[in-house]
Amino acid sequence: MVYLGCHLTSAKGYEHMAKDAISIGADTLQFFTRNPRGGAAKDIDAADVDRFLKLSAQHDFGRIVAHAPYTLNPCSKEAKTREFAHMVMTDDLQRMEYVPGNYYNFHPGSHVGQGTETGIRMIADMLNDIMKSEQTTTVLLETMAGKGSEIGGRFEELRAIIDRVNLKDKIGVCLDTCHVHDAGYDIVNNLDGVLSEFDRVIGLSRLKALHINDSKNPMGAHKDRHACIGEGFLGKEAFIKVITHPLLQGLPCILETPQESLQGYGEEIKMLREMI
């Protein structure tokens, strides 16, 4: 089995997120560590986190995924922008220790004309600066659609970052189905082939989580526009193959589909469970 969940608002705290997840039949979840545009994070309420940990244990949750603000760019041309990413991610990693042993996912960044190699070096340098041997969190690089100068549209780029990271046991990958499809990997007709390519280039042991999104654009479009499951170019069958794939069992699978309500996600999760 895989764990199924969706992106939830963290505005009302951890316990509230767990209750939202439980109410829609989810057994994992994702949330932004702060305003997705990178604003200040709310103070952590230890009692609230405690109630979250109890609830998630009672309901056999899989690991959960925190998502860094998507506006951070660790490989910006501007030192100030890189420093901002450094500061936010340092703070996020400290806060993650309240919910130990989970995942912190981020978009590697856009090299904005500096070249892929420079970008990769900047991302790895930042990670080596902010990751600590005592942290219990695994940092995840998200596979990207390869829009503009985005890094992470090729598995090779993620591998190159990982190669430069010192704390190898604390770095992994989150595979976004919409992004890899948009990047040109044919998970619709050749999921096995894409997974073996992932294994050859990165190693499947690094694959820690999935974002399960359909795509509004054809394979290779480099667009990154999510669609609801079954309403895009991937189609329902592709998701049955993904969530039942023997090599993907045990992973948290997070919906980031354009649902407008919690109930919408509930229906999507129910549909996925019925498909299994």
Ligand code: FE
């Ligand atoms: Fe993302």
Ligand code: FE
């Ligand atoms: Fe994603």
Ligand code: ZN
């Ligand atoms: Zn996306």
